[in-house]
Amino acid sequence: MPRQFFDRFTPDVARDLIGMHLVRMEDGQRMSGIILEAEAYRGEEDQACHASAGCTPRTQVMYGPPGHAYVYFTYGMHWMLNIVTEAEGFPAAVLLRAVWVTEGREVVARRRAPQPPERWTDGPAKLCQALHVDKAFNGYDLCAPGGVLRLEAPPQGARLDLRVNSSPRVGLNATPEPWKSIAWRYYAQLPGAPRVDRS
């Protein structure tokens, strides 16, 4: 995906990422998944966005140019993968919450064992585990040609006609309104893939 794809209003980017492919190359092995769920976090005003704390060592990448990975650590054990959006200087990103793995399933199965396929990548920390994404990717340029982590549009003929829904973002327990309820979570159901129509 070209960098300008990410240089837009973040909720629009999150919506348009549904159905795109997240690709990971490791040891010559290609793994990829169809993005099924994503959330927008936008600006210092958004009380759910990490940038509400301002520009800190942690949030710095979000202030950088679009198309780069913002990977953060939480709950003492989990990594989360975001894609930086909008113009440089404006902090915003899209959190990838679920994908359906179509390539490299053997590798992912090994890494996510003993979970069943529908549980491999149906959560933001799970997909990082499955595709081996951690802090080494913080700041990584996802638009770099030949990069080992990147986004691709589905090839002609392989496009799915996904119906994209929206809802409030997940896990914002202590976030004040209106940020807690704004419908910046986007998702689509794919037959056979993990269910993402959670409440």
Next chain:
DNA sequence: AGCACGATTAACT
């Protein structure tokens, strides 16, 4: 230096 908490997950009652 100390502290409360988190854009979660898996296991358990």
Next chain:
DNA sequence: GTTAATCGTGCTC
């Protein structure tokens, strides 16, 4: 439905 796991981050003293 409830809870332990586990530590970086940002804030207060």
